[in-house]
Amino acid sequence: MNNGSPSAQDIAIDVKGLTKKFGDRAVVQNLSMQVKRGSIYGFLGPNGSGKTTTIRMLCGLLTPDSGSGTCLGYDIRRDADKIKLRVGYMTQRFSLYQDLSVRENLEFVARLYGLQNPRGAARDMISRLGLSGREEQLAGELSGGWKQRLALGACTLPSPQLLLLDEPTAGVDPKARRDFWNEIHALAAEGLTVLVSTHYMDEAERCHEIAYIAYGNLLAHGTVEEVIAHSALSTWNVTGDDLNPLAAELDGKPGVDMVAPFGTSLHVCGRDQAALERTIAPYRESGKWHWQKSEPSLEDVFIDLMNRSKDNFQ
Amino acid sequence: MSEIASFAPSREARDTFGFWRRSYAMLLKEFIQLRRDRVSFAMIVMIPVMQLLLFGYAINTTPRNLPSAVLLQEDSDLGRSILKAMENTAYFRFTREVHTVEEFDNLLQSGKVLFGVEIPRGFERAVRRGDKPALLVAADATDPVAAGSALGALGPLVQTALEHDLHTGDPPNMPFEIRTHARYNPAASSRLNIVPGLVGTILTMTMLIFTALSVTREIERGTMESLLSMPIKPVEVMFGKIIPYVLVGFIQATLIISIGVLLFGVPILGNVFMLAVLSTLFITTNLSIGYTFSTIVQNQLQAMQMSMMFFLPSILLSGFMFPFAGMPVWAQYLGEGLPLTHYIRIVRAIMLKGATVANLQYDTIALIALMLLAMTIAVTRFRRTLD
Numbered sequence: 001m002n003n004g005s006p007s008a009q010d011i012a013i014d015v016k017g018l019t020k021k022f023g024d025r026a027v028v029q030n031l032s033m034q035v036k037r038g039s040i041y042g043f044l045g046p047n048g049s050g051k052t053t054t055i056r057m058l059c060g061l062l063t064p065d066s067g068s069g070t071c072l073g074y075d076i077r078r079d080a081d082k083i084k085l086r087v088g089y090m091t092q093r094f095s096l097y098q099d100l101s102v103r104e105n106l107e108f109v110a111r112l113y114g115l116q117n118p119r120g121a122a123r124d125m126i127s128r129l130g131l132s133g134r135e136e137q138l139a140g141e142l143s144g145g146w147k148q149r150l151a152l153g154a155c156t157l158p159s160p161q162l163l164l165l166d167e168p169t170a171g172v173d174p175k176a177r178r179d180f181w182n183e184i185h186a187l188a189a190e191g192l193t194v195l196v197s198t199h200y201m202d203e204a205e206r207c208h209e210i211a212y213i214a215y216g217n218l219l220a221h222g223t224v225e226e227v228i229a230h231s232a233l234s235t236w237n238v239t240g241d242d243l244n245p246l247a248a249e250l251d252g253k254p255g256v257d258m259v260a261p262f263g264t265s266l267h268v269c270g271r272d273q274a275a276l277e278r279t280i281a282p283y284r285e286s287g288k289w290h291w292q293k294s295e296p297s298l299e300d301v302f303i304d305l306m307n308r309s310k311d312n313f314q
Numbered sequence: 315m316s317e318i319a320s321f322a323p324s325r326e327a328r329d330t331f332g333f334w335r336r337s338y339a340m341l342l343k344e345f346i347q348l349r350r351d352r353v354s355f356a357m358i359v360m361i362p363v364m365q366l367l368l369f370g371y372a373i374n375t376t377p378r379n380l381p382s383a384v385l386l387q388e389d390s391d392l393g394r395s396i397l398k399a400m401e402n403t404a405y406f407r408f409t410r411e412v413h414t415v416e417e418f419d420n421l422l423q424s425g426k427v428l429f430g431v432e433i434p435r436g437f438e439r440a441v442r443r444g445d446k447p448a449l450l451v452a453a454d455a456t457d458p459v460a461a462g463s464a465l466g467a468l469g470p471l472v473q474t475a476l477e478h479d480l481h482t483g484d485p486p487n488m489p490f491e492i493r494t495h496a497r498y499n500p501a502a503s504s505r506l507n508i509v510p511g512l513v514g515t516i517l518t519m520t521m522l523i524f525t526a527l528s529v530t531r532e533i534e535r536g537t538m539e540s541l542l543s544m545p546i547k548p549v550e551v552m553f554g555k556i557i558p559y560v561l562v563g564f565i566q567a568t569l570i571i572s573i574g575v576l577l578f579g580v581p582i583l584g585n586v587f588m589l590a591v592l593s594t595l596f597i598t599t600n601l602s603i604g605y606t607f608s609t610i611v612q613n614q615l616q617a618m619q620m621s622m623m624f625f626l627p628s629i630l631l632s633g634f635m636f637p638f639a640g641m642p643v644w645a646q647y648l649g650e651g652l653p654l655t656h657y658i659r660i661v662r663a664i665m666l667k668g669a670t671v672a673n674l675q676y677d678t679i680a681l682i683a684l685m686l687l688a689m690t691i692a693v694t695r696f697r698r699t700l701d
Contacts, residue, residue, distance in 0.1 A: 061539065061699055085545045093536045112546050
């Protein structure tokens, strides 16, 4: 899936064998990844899979137990200060000062990064964010969507070369999420590299490349199409009546790795195509349901990866 | 639906025990949380034990072995006997022997001794001649408790001790006169002593808490993570968090001292500018210590408890409530490690004794050392990562 070996100039993040343990528990295990400059890289995985830990190691907030790598060409172990100057990190939990106003928060960030004109920079960002008229409102009083926009504004204020966004749209309404992603694409178009972790499949599909991490292990990476193709998952889409009993019956049968209802249809997936088709043959012939072979969705692929990794790592 | 409906009445019926059930659930949860918070748990034991030990062993309201100086204008057997007799009362312990009046005054002013005894030239001969010469005993009366009982014991005890030495056989007739001089606070007003001490005590309490909560607040509110991801160094965080409160502390100190002067009539005999500078130093020292606590503890409750742990001995061992010189040596060493001890000496010396910079060198240096120590610990303890 790696298209040759791009030169160091084109690579924003290049890490090898990152491992982080908390006590005896390895939260991230032997993780290697490369992110091209100017791309939007989606970082997916279940809760507790090590996404946040990885992001924190990339920006110098955590020291890896082993492994090495560079972020924007700087060593993640030695040059944390240089990385911090050039990276914008948006934390999962809102981490601006709730008791400071929008303007005061932005001016604080601008001053910490030593911007020439903190007031001007904050003012420009406020109008870019569409927060004009609310600059004196306390950050804690903003709605969830506006908080996210403000947090994004705060971490793009010092013109970073790389953005690390940790589940930036969790708990945000669809309209605000769409606006947020439009903004991220606009930033990427300006040459910014964006690493964004998310749970949402539609957001994953908006990324140039994705990586899937579970239990601290990187399980798949590439473009969405590559990841789906690489999964080699056979998927059938079933429609008709009484899908629930069918789902219960199929679950656990040979060749059936996953059965998941999707509204009025059922996804039946299996890695072993022949075994799956043998199992479903009697149901197909019964004529009670409409069976259609389809592409697995990204979600099918991830759930399957997650189930498999559970077998391997738990 | 019918199932849900049939459950409802039985829950209703059990509600007679509901109060206890819910209280028990809450109580159980609190116990579990308390057990998880190791630092709080330790404080529950430490605070009472520490208080008891300090009150029980360190504090002495009729202090003995008070450091005293002697100004020897003549070297005579009688003089030696008197000093020996004074030491035998157990109130006095002669730690310094000086030969000029300046040295004598300096020792009293800087608080290095609480008493000074002057044996004048020609004292022994005057006694033999029956001239009843005067023996001067100067006391630092800023702390009336420390000075009072020792001065009270002076007359009769010395005389009894001298009886066999002089062979007068005539007890009521003192062969010499003891002239006591209660310096700095002749009326033995405890207000004069307490107000300057209160300046330090109040500042300790408020300053510690301001900064003790500062880092934990960032951690609890989740702002620490983004702060650490930005290019700021631990020293910069520390100064940024301490300096605003130096101003707050300065205003507070000004307020307390003004009230002391205007309402309680406490004088400021020394240099006001020096008092301001040294008060600022003391404020900064306390803020640094509070900040150090906040880099050690995990949450705001622990920060408050650690401040209390520091505040209690500060009150008890600094000489604010009980005479410093009356404490056992180990307690005095502990006291030397508390900024309040040094500040109380400074503020009493400047306000009541009109002390100069030279008198207060030691305590000033001690405050600076404590401040730098706290800052160094804070900067090394400050976690730059979330490891």
